[in-house]
Amino acid sequence: MKGINFKIIISFLGLTSMLNGIFMLFAVPFSMYYGESEKWGILQAGLLTIFIGFALWFFNNNAKKNLGKKEGYLIVTLGWLMLSFTGTLPYVFTGTIPNYTNAFFETISGYSTTGSSILTDIEAMPKGILFWRSATHWIGGMGIIVLTVAILPLLGIGGMQLFMAEAPGPSADKMHPRITETAKRLWLIYFILTFVEFFLLKFAGMTWFDAINHAMATMSTGGFSTKNSSVAYYNNIPLIQYIITLFMFIAGANFVLTYFALKGKIQKVFKSEEFRYYFFGVIFFTLILSVIILNYRDLNLVTSIHHPEPWGRTESAFRHAAFQVVSVLTTTGFVSADFTMWSSIGTMLMFSLFFIGGSAGSTSGGVKIVRHIVMIKSSFYEFKKLLHPNAIIPVRYDNGSVPKTIIYNILSFFVLYMLIFIFSSILLTVFGLDFISAMGAAASSLGNIGPAVGTVSPVDNFAHLTIPAKWTCSFLMLIGRLELFTVLILLTPFFWKKC
Amino acid sequence: MKIIIAGAGDVGFHLAKLLSFESQDIYLIDMDSEKLEYASNHIDLITKKGDATSIKLLKEVNIDKADIFLAVTESQNTNFTVAVLAKKLGAKKTIARISNHEFIQGTDIDFAEIGIDFMISPGELAADEIKMLLNQSAFNDTIQFENGTLNILGSSLDYNSPLINLTIQEAREKFSEIEFITIAIKPENSGETIIPRGNTVYHANDQIYFSAPKESIKNLYKLMGKTQFGVKDVMILGGGKIGVKAARSLCDNKFNIKLIEIEKERAKEVAEKIPNALIIKGDGRNVELLEEENISEMDAFVAVTGNSETNIMSCLVAKSKGVKKTIALVENMDYINISQTIGIDTLLNKKLLAANVIFKHVRKGDVLKLANLHNVDAEVLEFRVKENSAVTKKLVKDINITKKAVFGGVIRNGVAHMTFGNFQILAGDKAVVFCLPEAIHKVEKLFN
Numbered sequence: 001m002k003g004i005n006f007k008i009i010i011s012f013l014g015l016t017s018m019l020n021g022i023f024m025l026f027a028v029p030f031s032m033y034y035g036e037s038e039k040w041g042i043l044q045a046g047l048l049t050i051f052i053g054f055a056l057w058f059f060n061n062n063a064k065k066n067l068g069k070k071e072g073y074l075i076v077t078l079g080w081l082m083l084s085f086t087g088t089l090p091y092v093f094t095g096t097i098p099n100y101t102n103a104f105f106e107t108i109s110g111y112s113t114t115g116s117s118i119l120t121d122i123e124a125m126p127k128g129i130l131f132w133r134s135a136t137h138w139i140g141g142m143g144i145i146v147l148t149v150a151i152l153p154l155l156g157i158g159g160m161q162l163f164m165a166e167a168p169g170p171s172a173d174k175m176h177p178r179i180t181e182t183a184k185r186l187w188l189i190y191f192i193l194t195f196v197e198f199f200l201l202k203f204a205g206m207t208w209f210d211a212i213n214h215a216m217a218t219m220s221t222g223g224f225s226t227k228n229s230s231v232a233y234y235n236n237i238p239l240i241q242y243i244i245t246l247f248m249f250i251a252g253a254n255f256v257l258t259y260f261a262l263k264g265k266i267q268k269v270f271k272s273e274e275f276r277y278y279f280f281g282v283i284f285f286t287l288i289l290s291v292i293i294l295n296y297r298d299l300n301l302v303t304s305i306h307h308p309e310p311w312g313r314t315e316s317a318f319r320h321a322a323f324q325v326v327s328v329l330t331t332t333g334f335v336s337a338d339f340t341m342w343s344s345i346g347t348m349l350m351f352s353l354f355f356i357g358g359s360a361g362s363t364s365g366g367v368k369i370v371r372h373i374v375m376i377k378s379s380f381y382e383f384k385k386l387l388h389p390n391a392i393i394p395v396r397y398d399n400g401s402v403p404k405t406i407i408y409n410i411l412s413f414f415v416l417y418m419l420i421f422i423f424s425s426i427l428l429t430v431f432g433l434d435f436i437s438a439m440g441a442a443a444s445s446l447g448n449i450g451p452a453v454g455t456v457s458p459v460d461n462f463a464h465l466t467i468p469a470k471w472t473c474s475f476l477m478l479i480g481r482l483e484l485f486t487v488l489i490l491l492t493p494f495f496w497k498k499c
Numbered sequence: 500m501k502i503i504i505a506g507a508g509d510v511g512f513h514l515a516k517l518l519s520f521e522s523q524d525i526y527l528i529d530m531d532s533e534k535l536e537y538a539s540n541h542i543d544l545i546t547k548k549g550d551a552t553s554i555k556l557l558k559e560v561n562i563d564k565a566d567i568f569l570a571v572t573e574s575q576n577t578n579f580t581v582a583v584l585a586k587k588l589g590a591k592k593t594i595a596r597i598s599n600h601e602f603i604q605g606t607d608i609d610f611a612e613i614g615i616d617f618m619i620s621p622g623e624l625a626a627d628e629i630k631m632l633l634n635q636s637a638f639n640d641t642i643q644f645e646n647g648t649l650n651i652l653g654s655s656l657d658y659n660s661p662l663i664n665l666t667i668q669e670a671r672e673k674f675s676e677i678e679f680i681t682i683a684i685k686p687e688n689s690g691e692t693i694i695p696r697g698n699t700v701y702h703a704n705d706q707i708y709f710s711a712p713k714e715s716i717k718n719l720y721k722l723m724g725k726t727q728f729g730v731k732d733v734m735i736l737g738g739g740k741i742g743v744k745a746a747r748s749l750c751d752n753k754f755n756i757k758l759i760e761i762e763k764e765r766a767k768e769v770a771e772k773i774p775n776a777l778i779i780k781g782d783g784r785n786v787e788l789l790e791e792e793n794i795s796e797m798d799a800f801v802a803v804t805g806n807s808e809t810n811i812m813s814c815l816v817a818k819s820k821g822v823k824k825t826i827a828l829v830e831n832m833d834y835i836n837i838s839q840t841i842g843i844d845t846l847l848n849k850k851l852l853a854a855n856v857i858f859k860h861v862r863k864g865d866v867l868k869l870a871n872l873h874n875v876d877a878e879v880l881e882f883r884v885k886e887n888s889a890v891t892k893k894l895v896k897d898i899n900i901t902k903k904a905v906f907g908g909v910i911r912n913g914v915a916h917m918t919f920g921n922f923q924i925l926a927g928d929k930a931v932v933f934c935l936p937e938a939i940h941k942v943e944k945l946f947n
Contacts, residue, residue, distance in 0.1 A: 177524040177545040403532075 014057030031128025110136025115223020141220025223333030252330030333450020365448025563589030586614030
């Protein structure tokens with residue numbers, strides 16, 4: 001290997017940046033429609049981003065088209081950093097979030113589909129900026145690198161490296177022999193589902209602006225809402241909450257399965273072991289929490305998010321349990337009710353869901369269900385191996401056995417995940433958070449969830465964090481979205497050594 | 500086009516790579532998951548682990564929608580079986596790699612009837628290649644089009660060549676009486692092949708590729724700084740299938756053949772098969788034996804034993820003893836690029852040869868011939884120019900053919916024409932194009 005091909009990396013970053021700038025321009029019509037003066041700021045931000053991207057691409061256009069593993073990791077990590085820095089421009093240029101740390105936090109929270117906000121009054125924000133906030137979710141959900149691979153057929157071979165580095169889950173499935181076709185299909189499904197959800201939400205009674213924003217935030221499992229009280233704003237319209245629950249569930253499932261389902265091969269969906277655990281897990285936790293809410297609701301807890309009961313008390317308990325379980329499991333982070341008020345058991349159960357995550361190949365974050373399945377199975381077989389030291393016991397998953405290399409990868413991922421969680425919790429207490437809130441903020445940021453516990457509970461926000469705490473959370477969100485290895489590998493000495 | 504390849508060995512891998520450059524939908528089947536992982540990391544395709552003879556597996560990859568099925572595993576019998584199965588399950592065209600050339604020549608059996616549309620024998624191809632290389636002794640790479648009307652020739656540039664330190668443009672003006680186009684240069688000690696521009700400079704020891712009509716070849720020797728020598732006495736090392744085939748056809752062409760084979764039984768067998776050749780029982784790694792057999796008097800030395808390293812080493816020995824032309828058979832694809840550096844004229848790889856012949860079959864029929872060069876990673880394609888294709892609409896200099904490809908001349912009514920800037924390509928011509936693998940797709944577009 002002749003060193004790292006920086007030219008192709010920079011030219012690729014340029015292309016990504018141009019795409020990002022084009023997305024910014026989409027926010028301009030919204031701003032114009034509502035007659036806001038911020039349209040100029042957004043326009044400037046968009047044009048500047050496109051210009052930066054164009055310059056980077058133009059001067060490195062002659063790059064050799066060879067992309068190795070190292071270039072892949074660098075492109076994805078640097079691409080996401082670049083995205084986050086240029087993504088702050090609309091906030092900064094319009095002066096809506098003047099503090100740069102806050103603007104960066106809000107942007108990375110958007111791209112990483114976390115949904116933690118530092119805004120104290122969301123409804124007061126200009127509509128164009130709110131749209132941009134949701135757009136960052138939508139771009140980051142399926143991944144802008146995957147989008148670049150899909151619409152710019154400039155990479156044949158290296159495309160897979162990029163795809164693997166950005167797509168969530170321990171291994172990336174191809175729906176089509178060609179990577180560009182796979183990427184196209186993913187984005188197409190993503191777009192269609194977003195559009196369908198928008199239509200349904202509008203039909204159920206949202207304004208079209210809120211419907212667009214919520215649809216984008218749902219399908220990307222983001223969690224930015226256009227309302228101060230998030231989806232709890234619609235507590236009087238249960239239909240809206242059910243629609244969002246359904247689409248959060250779809251967004252948290254593997255998109256390859258959604259693709260099969262759309263093609264009419266429903267039986268293939270239930271053949272997937274991960275989907276079965278996901279499906280029944282959601283039902284299981286929903287039922288338990290429904291019971292908890294029903295029994296503890298009358299304790300006269302003072303909570304700013306009340307549970308109105310338009311369709312009766314049982315329905316309300318079920319709906320909020322389902323909504324919150326799906327919201328946290330898929331790492332969306334929409335709020336219909338404050339789960340930290342659901343007694344200690346309820347809160348603890350919800351907090352434990354922070355560490356599970358959605359399915360591989362979805363837009364969700366977290367550890368992912370498939371990793372848990374493999375880890376639990378392989379740990380369980382260890383008992384058997386103690387009794388029969390010479391036995392060969394493959395870890396079976398989806399009618400096949402999981403190779404040892406993948407098991408080691410998953411185990412080290414989990415160890416790393418927990419170490420980072422503990423270490424960053426300590427760091428956050430150093431930066432001024434209390435014990436519970438630090439743990440909550442760390443788990444929530446690392447898992448790209450959004451709301452947490454303590455002073456950053458579903459009804460609070462992250463505005464009161466100190467500046468270093470905000471940067472810590474931003475870093476956690478980035479490495480969480482890119483599944484640790486992609487970012488952390490750049491910090492290892494072997495990455496930069498030639499041998 | 501959906502292409503399913505059974506066998507992720509060298510042939511399968513190389514084919515998949517060539518095909519992926521033109522965005523085909525490729526599925527690769529093999530038993531070895533390591534080979535598959537390597538392939539999926541380097542090529543844009545879907546891999547499937549398992550036995551290609553499993554009907555269930557073939558159905559899983561939707562064999563009935565496959566346009567082409569390539570059975571290129573190491574085993575002839577597997578290839579046969581899989582190709583037949585694939586055909587019966589609905590694959591449109593099947594191609595099998597075989598080792599017994601009897602299936603291709605000298606039989607009336609119609610294999611298409613049982614489901615194998617085309618068969619290919621790598622050993623056969625290698626033997627043919629050796630014969631052709633020995634006919635053009637000063638060049639280390641030769642591709643003939645239309646029985647030699649137009650030729651692509653490769654050679655390294657000697658110190659006394661008049662071209663040295665001239666640019667392409669200067670050389671063309673100075674030697675305007677000789678018709679040739681320089682289509683590619685591979686500088687010494689560089690793994691990269693460049694398509695020359697007008698201001699590219701010739702250096703000593705560069706590997707140069709020319710395209711030239713038959714009449715110019717004699718003059719090209721002079722330009723290269725080489726003297727032409729007729730090859731008469733050839734020593735072949737290795738009495739395997741390729742060695743025997745090559746020896747037999749060279750004998751028929753009045754060459755004097757000395758064949759060295761290590762195993763006594765095999766040597767006897769070969770001696771019975773080829774009465775005109777001198778068969779010697781001995782180890783080719785033994786330099787004394789080679790000297791005893793007058794290696795220094797030989798015009799060419801061809802090493803085709805089963806062991807690549809033996810072939811390379813013995814060729815180096817031959818070179819040091821003054822043999823002008825050396826050809827070694829190698830298994831490892833990666834060695835192909837270093838033949839010039841290590842000082843062997845031509846490294847042959849039969850898998851690469853096989854892959855290219857198969858590749859031609861995969862193409863849609865407007866490609867008349869596809870050949871690869873032995874010493875660089877590039878392809879030479881011959882197209883039949885169709886009515887209204889993009890190339891007929893402009894002068895050669897105005898055609899946007901990318902920096903990774905170059906026209907190497909056309910054959911019109913059996914006469915070769917050089918395609919300089921003001922040349923107009925017409926429908927019905929047969930055009931020869933040299934291109935690097937990643938440009939194939941673009942070049943193809945020009946002809947459609």
